[in-house]
Amino acid sequence: MRAPDNPVLGKGDVLLAVDNVSLGFGGVKALTDVSFDIRKSEIRAIIGPNGAGKTSMLNCINGFYYPTEGRITFKGIKRPKMRPHEAARGGIARTFQNVALFKSMSTLDNIMAGRSIKMHSNFFWQLFRHGPAMKEEVEHRRFVEEIIDFLEIQHIRKVPVGRLPYGLQKRVELGRALAMEPELLLLDEPMAGMNLEEKEDMSRFILEVNQQYGTTIALIEHDMGVVMDLSDRVVVLEYGRKIADGTPSEVKSDQRVIDAYLGVAH
Numbered sequence: 001m002r003a004p005d006n007p008v009l010g011k012g013d014v015l016l017a018v019d020n021v022s023l024g025f026g027g028v029k030a031l032t033d034v035s036f037d038i039r040k041s042e043i044r045a046i047i048g049p050n051g052a053g054k055t056s057m058l059n060c061i062n063g064f065y066y067p068t069e070g071r072i073t074f075k076g077i078k079r080p081k082m083r084p085h086e087a088a089r090g091g092i093a094r095t096f097q098n099v100a101l102f103k104s105m106s107t108l109d110n111i112m113a114g115r116s117i118k119m120h121s122n123f124f125w126q127l128f129r130h131g132p133a134m135k136e137e138v139e140h141r142r143f144v145e146e147i148i149d150f151l152e153i154q155h156i157r158k159v160p161v162g163r164l165p166y167g168l169q170k171r172v173e174l175g176r177a178l179a180m181e182p183e184l185l186l187l188d189e190p191m192a193g194m195n196l197e198e199k200e201d202m203s204r205f206i207l208e209v210n211q212q213y214g215t216t217i218a219l220i221e222h223d224m225g226v227v228m229d230l231s232d233r234v235v236v237l238e239y240g241r242k243i244a245d246g247t248p249s250e251v252k253s254d255q256r257v258i259d260a261y262l263g264v265a266h
C-alpha cells in the first residue's frame with residue numbers, strides 16, 4: 001500500500017531512509033552501498049575525512065545528484081528522481097559549504113527569496129503587488145521578520161550580503177533555508193571559517209531551531225567538538241563507505257573511526 005502523501009510522523013519515526021546508495025562519477029566512486037536513516041526531530045551528523053563522500057550524500061538527499069544505485073525514501077515514499085527545487089517544495093532545504101547567496105541583495109531580500117517557495121499567488125498578481133499577492137506578501141514578510149529576529153540579524157537586514165563578514169553570511173544562509181519551513185534541514189559545514197564566538201552562536205541557533213520548531217537537521221561538520229555536542233547520532237563515512245553509525249560516544253570510541261581520523265588534521 002502506498003503511504004499517504006503527507007504522513008504525520010512523530011518524534012523518532014524514520015523521516016528519511018538511505019538504502020544501499022552508490023554514486024559514481026566516471027571511474028570515481030563517491031559513495032558505495034551506504035545505508036542509514038534520519039529520524040524525525042533529531043540532529044544527525046555526517047562526518048568523515050576529506051573526500052569521504054559527505055557532500056555527495058547531501059547532494060543525493062536534496063536532488064542535486066541521483067544515486068547510481070540504491071534508493072532514498074522520504075516520509076515513507078520512495079523518492080522519484082527530483083530536482084533540488086522539487087525537494088525544497090517537498091520539505092528539504094539546505095545550506096552550502098561555500099555560502100550561496102545573492103551577494104548584491106540585502107539580508108531581507110535573500111531570506112524573502114527563500115520564502116518565495118511558499119508563495120502561491122501567481123506571477124501576474126505578484127507583479128502588480130495587488131489583490132491576493134499583496135495580502136500574501138504581508139504574511140510572508142511577517143514570517144521573514146520573525147526569522148530575522150530569531151537569528152538576531154535585525155541590524156543587517158538592509159545590508160547587501162556581499163558586504164557582510166563570512167560568519168554573518170552563513171547566518172543569513174541559515175535564515176534563507178529556515179524561510180522554506182523545512183521538515184529536513186541539511187547544513188553543509190555550517191561552522192566552516194568561523195571564529196569561536198561565531199561557532200557558539202551558530203551552535204545555539206541550530207539547537208534552538210531543532211528544539212523550538214522540532215526541525216530535523218542533518219549536518220556535515222569537521223569540528224568534532226561541535227559534532228559531539230550537537231548531534232543525537234553520527235554516521236561516519238570513509239572513502240565513500242559507511243564505517244560507523246551511532247551515538248557520539250559510541251562513534252568516538254569506535255576503532256575504525258579512530259583509525260580513519262589518525263593523522264587527519266581536523
Ligand SMILES: Nc1ncnc2c1ncn2[C@@H]1O[C@H](COP(=O)(O)OP(=O)(O)OP(=O)(O)O)[C@@H](O)[C@H]1O
Nearest residue numbers: 025028029030048049050051052053054055056057
Ligand atoms: N562532481 C563531481 N565530479 C567528479 N568527482 C566528484 C564530484 N563530486 C565529488 N567527487 C568526488 O567524490 C569523492 C567524494 O567527494 P565529496 O565532496 O562528496 O567528499 P566530502 O566528504 O564532502 O569531502 P570534503 O570534506 O573535502 O568536503 C571525492 O573523491 C571527489 O573528488
